[in-house]
Amino acid sequence: MLPNIKNPDDLRQLDNKSLIKLAAEIRDEMISTVSRTGGHLAPNLGVVELTIALHKMFNSPRDRFVFDVGHQSYVHKLLTGRQEAFETLRQYRGLSGFPKFQESPHDAFNTGHSSTSISAATGIALARDQQKKDYHVVAVIGDGALTGGMAYESLNHAGHLGTNLIVILNDNEMSIASNVGAMSGYLSRMRSDPMYYKGKEDIENLLKRLPSVGSRVLKVMERVKDSLKYLVVPGMLFEELGFTYLGPVDGHNFTSLKSVLSSAKSIKGPVLVHVLTTKGKGYQPAEENPDQFHGIGPFNIESGKTVKTKGAPSYTQVFSDALRDIARENDKVIAVTAAMPGGTGIDAFGQEFPDRTYDVGIAEQHAVTMSAGLAAGGYKPVVAIYSTFLQRAYDQVLHDVALQKLPVVFALDRAGIVGDDGETHQGLFDFAYLRNIPGLTIMAPKDENELRHMLYTAVEHNEPISLRYPRGSGIGVTMEGDLQQLPIGRGEVLRDGTDITIVAIGNMVHPSLEAAEKLALKGVSAAVINARFVKPLDEDLILKQIDKTGKVVTVEEHVLAGGFGSAVLEMLAKHSINADVSNIAVPDEFVQQGSQSMMRAKYGLDAPGISRTVVERFFPGINLRQVRQRG
Numbered sequence: 001m002l003p004n005i006k007n008p009d010d011l012r013q014l015d016n017k018s019l020i021k022l023a024a025e026i027r028d029e030m031i032s033t034v035s036r037t038g039g040h041l042a043p044n045l046g047v048v049e050l051t052i053a054l055h056k057m058f059n060s061p062r063d064r065f066v067f068d069v070g071h072q073s074y075v076h077k078l079l080t081g082r083q084e085a086f087e088t089l090r091q092y093r094g095l096s097g098f099p100k101f102q103e104s105p106h107d108a109f110n111t112g113h114s115s116t117s118i119s120a121a122t123g124i125a126l127a128r129d130q131q132k133k134d135y136h137v138v139a140v141i142g143d144g145a146l147t148g149g150m151a152y153e154s155l156n157h158a159g160h161l162g163t164n165l166i167v168i169l170n171d172n173e174m175s176i177a178s179n180v181g182a183m184s185g186y187l188s189r190m191r192s193d194p195m196y197y198k199g200k201e202d203i204e205n206l207l208k209r210l211p212s213v214g215s216r217v218l219k220v221m222e223r224v225k226d227s228l229k230y231l232v233v234p235g236m237l238f239e240e241l242g243f244t245y246l247g248p249v250d251g252h253n254f255t256s257l258k259s260v261l262s263s264a265k266s267i268k269g270p271v272l273v274h275v276l277t278t279k280g281k282g283y284q285p286a287e288e289n290p291d292q293f294h295g296i297g298p299f300n301i302e303s304g305k306t307v308k309t310k311g312a313p314s315y316t317q318v319f320s321d322a323l324r325d326i327a328r329e330n331d332k333v334i335a336v337t338a339a340m341p342g343g344t345g346i347d348a349f350g351q352e353f354p355d356r357t358y359d360v361g362i363a364e365q366h367a368v369t370m371s372a373g374l375a376a377g378g379y380k381p382v383v384a385i386y387s388t389f390l391q392r393a394y395d396q397v398l399h400d401v402a403l404q405k406l407p408v409v410f411a412l413d414r415a416g417i418v419g420d421d422g423e424t425h426q427g428l429f430d431f432a433y434l435r436n437i438p439g440l441t442i443m444a445p446k447d448e449n450e451l452r453h454m455l456y457t458a459v460e461h462n463e464p465i466s467l468r469y470p471r472g473s474g475i476g477v478t479m480e481g482d483l484q485q486l487p488i489g490r491g492e493v494l495r496d497g498t499d500i501t502i503v504a505i506g507n508m509v510h511p512s513l514e515a516a517e518k519l520a521l522k523g524v525s526a527a528v529i530n531a532r533f534v535k536p537l538d539e540d541l542i543l544k545q546i547d548k549t550g551k552v553v554t555v556e557e558h559v560l561a562g563g564f565g566s567a568v569l570e571m572l573a574k575h576s577i578n579a580d581v582s583n584i585a586v587p588d589e590f591v592q593q594g595s596q597s598m599m600r601a602k603y604g605l606d607a608p609g610i611s612r613t614v615v616e617r618f619f620p621g622i623n624l625r626q627v628r629q630r631g
């Protein structure tokens with residue numbers, strides 16, 4: 001059936017039996033494709049019926065859907081004319097793993113970061129109202145995304161506005177890991193306590209029987225109704241915020257879904273539909289391990305096992321091991337994660353030190369300010385956050401941590417090019433957004449061994465400090481002995497040279513060393529500095545080398561504007577040094593999805609790219625000269 005669904009109109013004639021068949025085909029298609037491409041399988045398996053029902057009951061693209069995070073939009077893509085492209089999911093120039101208005105008019109709003117959907121949907125609804133148009137706006141948000149502050153800011157405002165807006169709360173009792181917090185508990189109680197259902201039915205029956213009498217009595221009756229509802233009707237919290245609450249309904253049952261969506265369409269004002277789903281539904285390994293199948297690499301469909309590659313441990317793993325080593329000696333160390341315990345390696349810390357670990361939910365701002373509070377109370381919080389998600393908490397870093405010089409450690413995982421998640425998740429901005437904050441020390445290790453020492457240095461440092469490291473495996477260096485404190489603001493010369501100085505930071509140091517080897521073969525003598533610190537810069541070391549070579553190239557896996565190269569340029573300007581400088585970095589554009597190696601090659605962020613840039617920029621005639629010499 002799936003190939004016959006060219007657009008949502010093709011769903012209109014299908015009865016429940018056909019819809020059930022279609023749901024099974026969609027699941028097969030997603031399992032088969034994601035087993036090859038990798039992707040967010042479990043969230044999508046959970047919303048198959050829900051998404052089909054949405055497309056059946058609404059009229060996209062006239063009606064607008066906003067998917068929160070957007071990692072659960074695969075079913076929507078399959079129903080909106082993107083079946084043929086589906087095999088290119090998350091690949092270079094292929095279908096995005098998130099909604100993209102550039103891909104389809106059915107994608108009303110681009111997402112990737114969590115908890116934005118209700119705000120965006122409110123704005124779309126307001127634009128509709130301004131233009132006196134008449135269409136539905138539907139935000140689809142998960143219970144995990146509902147832990148993010150923006151979700152509450154927008155519920156609060158949308159409830160106050162009273163405009164027509166439908167929020168579908170997809171409650172599968174999971175974030176990536178288990179969901180956390182009081183709201184999650186509230187949703188669970190609605191899910192599981194039969195008293196709520198019974199109470200709701202009883203009250204509804206009672207209310208139906210209440211007589212319509214004179215207006216004063218009516219007012220009293222209304223108040224009685226309200227207080228009775230308050231006591232037992234589920235979703236009262238949302239009702240108090242100004243939403244009509246519908247549910248909870250079984251999100252895998254077409255009859256219930258169609259009925260509740262039909263009611264939602266007819267109600268005036270904001271409506272919240274509470275839908276219960278099972279993450280990973282229909283594929284046993286994903287149902288059993290929804291966290292592992294939240295976002296998964298290629299896997300074997302029969303066994304559900306991922307294709308393992310042997311190699312160096314990931315940066316995350318090394319960070320996780322080192323943090324536990326440090327915490328065994330220092331009982332002030334506290335680990336904080338914002339809903340990414342597995343992704344950041346804080347899960348292992350939590351197992352060993354459950355009382356010193358906090359998962360705050362998808363609440364990066366709260367994570368940072370709470371850490372500031374912990375630091376003010378004498379602790380050493382290590383906040384492990386993906387570079388892209390710390391973008392959320394800029395003011396908290398500046399206002400709550402840095403202004404008070406509080407010793408919070410920011411461990412930024414997934415810094416640099418992240419690969420298949422693409423532009424929403426690239427960790428390419430952190431040097432820039434942190435470098436302008438006074439008193440914040442910024443480090444990046446050249447490899448996984450240096451990461452351990454930097455983490456130790458950070459914990460021992462008594463002021464705000466950050467370190468960033470990339471997604472994926474380290475480079476396989478030996479882990480050297482005891483953890484050591486690195487001198488703050490000191491880099492190291494890894495290779496001497498007389499023609500040019502390459503100053504690299506973080507994971508660009510080793511490719512720079514390789515590039516220097518290549519350059520040597522062309523007769524260029526390149527010095528290589530591992531800067532280690534973006535702030536404070538090792539000015540003496542860099543200036544001394546530049547004095548020798550006159551030419552300098554900076555290399556970083558980060559955007560050019562405001563990054564490490566900018567820091568070096570500012571330093572040269574400060575000292576009135578007139579050197580010949582080139583900066584290798586990501587230009588002023590959003591980096592698309594594609595494997596990390598492919599995208600690094602595209603931007604010249606690998607050994608061949610670095611040596612090519614050096615030759616083209618500083619030694620353009622070199623090949624010719626060599627050929628002439630050889631001749």
Ligand SMILES: Cc1ncc(C[n+]2csc(CCOP(=O)(O)OP(=O)(O)O)c2C)c(N)n1
Pocket residue numbers: 043046069071072112113114141142143144145146170172174175176279294338339340362364389392
């Ligand atoms: C600001 C931000 N922080 C963290 C994430 C990482 N993240 C993506 S999905 C997700 C869990 C979302 O849970 P939920 O909304 O319940 O969706 P489900 O996967 O359960 O369908 C998290 C933590 C993110 N995308 N954005």
Ligand SMILES: CC(=O)[C@@H](O)[C@H](O)COP(=O)(O)O
Pocket residue numbers: 040069071112176294295343414418421471
């Ligand atoms: C959708 C989302 O934001 C996360 O699931 C993210 O894709 C995780 O990325 P990693 O695979 O790098 O942990």
Ligand SMILES: [Mg+2]
Pocket residue numbers: 142143144145170171172173174175
């Ligand atoms: Mg969820």
